[in-house]
Amino acid sequence: MLALAVSLKFQRMQKVDNPELIYLGRSRLHRNRANLIQTLHTVAALADIGVKTRLYLPPWHKTVTPQQRCEEMGISNTPDIRGVQLLHRRWPTSLFPRFYKRQLRKARAVFVRSPELSLGLGAQGISHHFEVHTLQPMHQKGMLDTIIDYHRRRLIGCLIPISQSAAAALVAAGADETRIHVSPSGVDLRRFEELPDLEPERLARPRIIYLGRISRDRGLQILTHLAASGSGEVRLVGDCEDRLTELPNLHHQPAVPHREVASLYAESELVVLPYQQSLSTADAMSPMKLFEAMAAGRVIVASDIPPIREILEHGRNALLAPPEDPAAWEAAIKTLMHNHRLAGKLAQQARQDAAAYSWTNRAAGIARAIGLRN
Structure with a gap:
């Protein structure tokens, strides 16, 4: 409960600005993994083209700062990155959408790349877009049917697979192919x-x-x-x-x-x-x-x-x-x-x-x- 209280206090301390896009991630800033690298480059590029974007991540160790991590990746302009306890994997994925529902609904768009977060948002009735990086684990964990259901009900507006192969598999599973955008990874x-x-x-x-x-x-x-x-x-x-x-x-x-x-x-x-x-x-x-x-x-x-x-x-x-x-x-x-x-x-x-x-x-x-x- 202490961590929950800290998270809610952190939320009240945030500026009352309204980003166009809220991006939710589960990568830890102090872990130099491919999913973090891709997330930071994508968010920074969205900001560079004028999309006012805020990235929420789980809390990170004090050994690194957002600016340091971005500099390591060659990102010159550090995007708006905020740490939130409720995105830590120790908490159920339904808690962040529940306590941040007002902020999420103010944004023009909400974006995730985690199937667990997508399910948490859908359970709270929050519309969002889901970037799909892997299908096999979703099959194995019994998530895919619910993801497809949310997509057809428009709780998931756009499915964004990173390959055509994944897009074809999503359509075969029942996704609406008119709301699928294939977006491969990128390079600086x-x-x-x-x-x-x-x-x-x-x-x-x-x-x-x-x-x-x-x-x-x-x-x-x-x-x-x-x-x-x-x-x-x-x-x-x-x-x-x-x-x-x-x-x-x-x-x-x-x-x-x-x-x-x-x-x-x-x-x-x-x-x-x-x-x-x-x-x-x-x-x-x-x-x-x-x-x-x-x-x-x-x-x-x-x-x-x-x-x-x-x-x-x-x-x-x-x-x-x-x-x-x-x-x-x-x-x-x-x-x-x-x-x-x-x-x-x-x-x-x-x-x-x-x-x-x-x-x-x-x-x-x-x-x-x-x-x-x-």
């Missing part, structure tokens, strides 16, 4: 435009990089095979969930602040994205690292799965390989090692294609979809 193009173009001749002995959480469902077996086969120097950057095999060509380092990602790509020629079908988000994903690799102008070899095929075309802007076939990945790398002209063409096309996926473009599309901009 400014942070990558200074990177030099790929030097294809360096692919004779490529520096291969993978960034992100390292696990079997993200292709650890592919990564270790590439190192063991002598395909190049394989560098893994991120938290590792499994014990790594000690190999001369395999190097691991912990996750780095997001602002350092561009420099890591500058020190590499080839990016691998070996997502497996067993990954819980494989049916709906739109990984930021994909768009960052494209913007960096590096050669990409990625898993041949539906959400990835929406962005990458084999032989045009990347090479695609069967997720669970190490030999096919090795063959793709060796093709690039011996065909520098192809490698240069793929990297150049990927960089050109990345221009469509700026955070500003993403924010503008969302603002139009939810009725805040024409």
Whole structure:
């Protein structure tokens, strides 16, 4: 009850301004995770295009401030971010909508990316828009039917999946396809435009990089095979969930602040994205690292799965390989090692294609979809 009292006191202390858009998140500001990075970039971009946006997050540790975290991500203008106890996972998701109902109804739009928060808002009769990042957990937890019901009843105005694959699955489950807006992840193009173009001749002995959480469902077996086969120097950057095999060509380092990602790509020629079908988000994903690799102008070899095929075309802007076939990945790398002209063409096309996926473009599309901009 103490935390509840603190939350209500915090609410009374807020300024009485009326944002156009209230964005509710469950990411902790002190945890440098992909969902936080995407949320902050999207909210900052919405503010940059003139949508007055307020972001509510769970409370965060005093070791970090919103300004510090935004600076780490290359966000120059810190958006309106407020911490609220009732968004902490220890509390039922119905409490925040219940106690903040008046503020939520004053806003022109309410936006969430958590299915639990969407259900909490719907239970309180609060209309909102829901950004869909994964379908499998919603199926497993029995949430999807209620989400679809809220959508058809317009308690959820717009469903915003991050891939066409997810959109098709939502329509198949009964969603109204006229109120679905597909919005892939984005990239801060400014942070990558200074990177030099790929030097294809360096692919004779490529520096291969993978960034992100390292696990079997993200292709650890592919990564270790590439190192063991002598395909190049394989560098893994991120938290590792499994014990790594000690190999001369395999190097691991912990996750780095997001602002350092561009420099890591500058020190590499080839990016691998070996997502497996067993990954819980494989049916709906739109990984930021994909768009960052494209913007960096590096050669990409990625898993041949539906959400990835929406962005990458084999032989045009990347090479695609069967997720669970190490030999096919090795063959793709060796093709690039011996065909520098192809490698240069793929990297150049990927960089050109990345221009469509700026955070500003993403924010503008969302603002139009939810009725805040024409």
